[in-house]
Amino acid sequence: MKPYTIETGLVAPLDRANVDTDQIIPKQFLKSIKRTGFGANLFDEWRYLDEGYPGQDNSKRPLNQDFVLNQPRYQGASILMSRQNFGCGSSREHAPWALAEYGFRTVIASSFADIFYNNCLNNGMLPVILAEEVMDVLFAEAFATEGYQLTVDLEKQIVIRPNGQTHAFEVDAFRKHFLLNGLDEIGLTLQDSDAIHAFEDKAKAIRPWVFNTLHV
Amino acid sequence: MTAKTLYDKLWDDHLVKQRDDGSCLIYIDRQLLHEVTSPQAFEGLQLADRKPWRLDANIATPDHNVPTSKAERAEGIAGIQDQVSRIQVQTLDDNCKTFDVVQFDINDIRQGIVHVVGPEQGLTLPGMTVVCGDSHTATHGAFGCLAHGIGTSEVEHVLATQCLIQKKSKNMLVRVDGVLGAGVTPKDVVLAIIGKIGTAGGNGHAIEFGGQVFRDMSMEGRMTVCNMAIEAGARVGMVAVDDKTIAYFKDKPFAPKADQWDQAVAYWQTLHSDADAVFDTVVELDGNSIEPQVSWGTSPEMVIAVSQALPLIESTNDPVKQEGMKRAYQYMDLTPGQSLSEIQLDRVFIGSCTNSRIEDLRAAAAVIKGRKVASTIKQAMVVPGSGLVKQQAEAEGLNTIFTDAGFEWREPGCSMCLAMNADKLQPGEHCASTSNRNFEGRQGNGGRTHLVSPAMAAAAALAGHFVDVRTF
Numbered sequence A: 001m002k003p004y005t006i007e008t009g010l011v012a013p014l015d016r017a018n019v020d021t022d023q024i025i026p027k028q029f030l031k032s033i034k035r036t037g038f039g040a041n042l043f044d045e046w047r048y049l050d051e052g053y054p055g056q057d058n059s060k061r062p063l064n065q066d067f068v069l070n071q072p073r074y075q076g077a078s079i080l081m082s083r084q085n086f087g088c089g090s091s092r093e094h095a096p097w098a099l100a101e102y103g104f105r106t107v108i109a110s111s112f113a114d115i116f117y118n119n120c121l122n123n124g125m126l127p128v129i130l131a132e133e134v135m136d137v138l139f140a141e142a143f144a145t146e147g148y149q150l151t152v153d154l155e156k157q158i159v160i161r162p163n164g165q166t167h168a169f170e171v172d173a174f175r176k177h178f179l180l181n182g183l184d185e186i187g188l189t190l191q192d193s194d195a196i197h198a199f200e201d202k203a204k205a206i207r208p209w210v211f212n213t214l215h216v
Numbered sequence B: 001m002t003a004k005t006l007y008d009k010l011w012d013d014h015l016v017k018q019r020d021d022g023s024c025l026i027y028i029d030r031q032l033l034h035e036v037t038s039p040q041a042f043e044g045l046q047l048a049d050r051k052p053w054r055l056d057a058n059i060a061t062p063d064h065n066v067p068t069s070k071a072e073r074a075e076g077i078a079g080i081q082d083q084v085s086r087i088q089v090q091t092l093d094d095n096c097k098t099f100d101v102v103q104f105d106i107n108d109i110r111q112g113i114v115h116v117v118g119p120e121q122g123l124t125l126p127g128m129t130v131v132c133g134d135s136h137t138a139t140h141g142a143f144g145c146l147a148h149g150i151g152t153s154e155v156e157h158v159l160a161t162q163c164l165i166q167k168k169s170k171n172m173l174v175r176v177d178g179v180l181g182a183g184v185t186p187k188d189v190v191l192a193i194i195g196k197i198g199t200a201g202g203n204g205h206a207i208e209f210g211g212q213v214f215r216d217m218s219m220e221g222r223m224t225v226c227n228m229a230i231e232a233g234a235r236v237g238m239v240a241v242d243d244k245t246i247a248y249f250k251d252k253p254f255a256p257k258a259d260q261w262d263q264a265v266a267y268w269q270t271l272h273s274d275a276d277a278v279f280d281t282v283v284e285l286d287g288n289s290i291e292p293q294v295s296w297g298t299s300p301e302m303v304i305a306v307s308q309a310l311p312l313i314e315s316t317n318d319p320v321k322q323e324g325m326k327r328a329y330q331y332m333d334l335t336p337g338q339s340l341s342e343i344q345l346d347r348v349f350i351g352s353c354t355n356s357r358i359e360d361l362r363a364a365a366a367v368i369k370g371r372k373v374a375s376t377i378k379q380a381m382v383v384p385g386s387g388l389v390k391q392q393a394e395a396e397g398l399n400t401i402f403t404d405a406g407f408e409w410r411e412p413g414c415s416m417c418l419a420m421n422a423d424k425l426q427p428g429e430h431c432a433s434t435s436n437r438n439f440e441g442r443q444g445n446g447g448r449t450h451l452v453s454p455a456m457a458a459a460a461a462l463a464g465h466f467v468d469v470r471t472f
């Protein structure tokens, strides 16, 4: 995974609360058996005027010009801003895959749904939580300023505004470590194989039925 | 020793290791797999040349995009018309064969929605940690399990290591005391809870549902409630183990037998919060005053009692909420202050992991028996949660009650809950649905979903619009 250290990027403001994963990537695109190919269908129902389906030539579809990602000033954005409870709903990891493939490495919002938050981190994306009042300021600036950029410094855990003002955010120490170093979580967990085996031996004595075979 | 909540107990019993950085390795007893969120996980495993850590922890069944028409199902995977769906179901089948994972395949009588199948087979058992790449895994908490949805990277992580890296959540108690009125169902209880605490109310928490209403509730009802914990923002919903829980598993195919059964029961009986356990957050509702609920908007928290009018924008001071309501009214093409009975319904869907078990079908059939679906309804369908639920319903003659009234009787799967197969709403259509999500486009592009109980959906199908099932 690509390490996440300091990211500076253009901001796309999606001024909505409760953006759910069905909106981020509608279910018809979940039929893919790959991890890629979702970027063109990110926010499909908001981004295009017609109904999307897998395998379509998206370049020929009518665009909803009002939607933030279709406006010329936000092309190339790598930071998405939204409101409370971003990523609620289904656990589909296709949502962060689609966001990442579109080009977002950071999502800033006043709160996130739990599963989505984890899914982002598991894909080298950083979800940043800032207070609603701070979000109000950022949204106002982003709308007022063409080319509005923010810098996110994970090491220092701050978001830096163009005027140099900073806003601190929280992130779990272990998540931070993984992101900063681009680590493979499975590989790391497997280093604890002995502890897992020891746990299983202990659990087998207390709850042996859990370990019954299903191959009957 | 300090008093523990049920969640604390389940957590402690599955804690493999606490790392110095505060993260925890949690052992996973059971993983349920389906076709949508597993292919990339199996691919990852293969690419890294890894094997499942404990093969028998895993069980698979296709559900999300299997077709539900008899004709299509008759020919198994090859009969799936939608090519992309077919490839996905085939991929699950291939992966299960390659890795030797036990699967209830498309035409196995035990096939169905993972969250219906797991408990039905005794694959989900009290006290287990249960995960699945699906947010409604919270359903299994009804049995005193620590169960939650995970993403595909985590599915791969569990396959490879039998563990998850987690941080402990906070404890929330949702207590509902009193007795539910006639015609008020578990679905109404959970919708009322979500209406009260909001879709983010449970973020960061594991919810335990406690109080007389849940003690009185059947296991199926408890599943309906825990199923929608995620709609209240919590990954985990739970109900303490009691005699009903234990009785439910007696003689289930994969439940422990003989001496193991006795040992299991002794353990299961400890799975409740201690009397003096402390919760970080407590929410209380009065069960006596809960009415049948209907969602009017595009988020499960946009819900009202059937006797209420659609809320005015000014009913909240929160500008973010007001903005959300305006959008929802526009999307749903409804007007604040309108009455629910004015909404013209186009379709009715009875199914999904929330409400597709035998008890749900019985409740709907009881309302429908001897009556007809309104002529203005374009389609009314019943999709049983599993092959075994379908079989049981047919043995009781429920299918005939439904088809005589004008309902379609389908093969098991997720179906119109998320419209990944051919069952979907057309743009602008209103649907009374027993599923769990009313998000924009959830049941089909431009479709408008109203969440209700099976009895309310049944009554709505007959009337053509929402009615109070208590007086219908």
Ligand code: SF4
Pocket: B063, B064, B113, B114, B115, B134, B136, B352, B353, B354, B413, B414, B417, B418, B435, B436
């Ligand atoms: S029935 Fe609906 S909510 Fe349940 S698992 Fe299937 S798609 Fe998800």
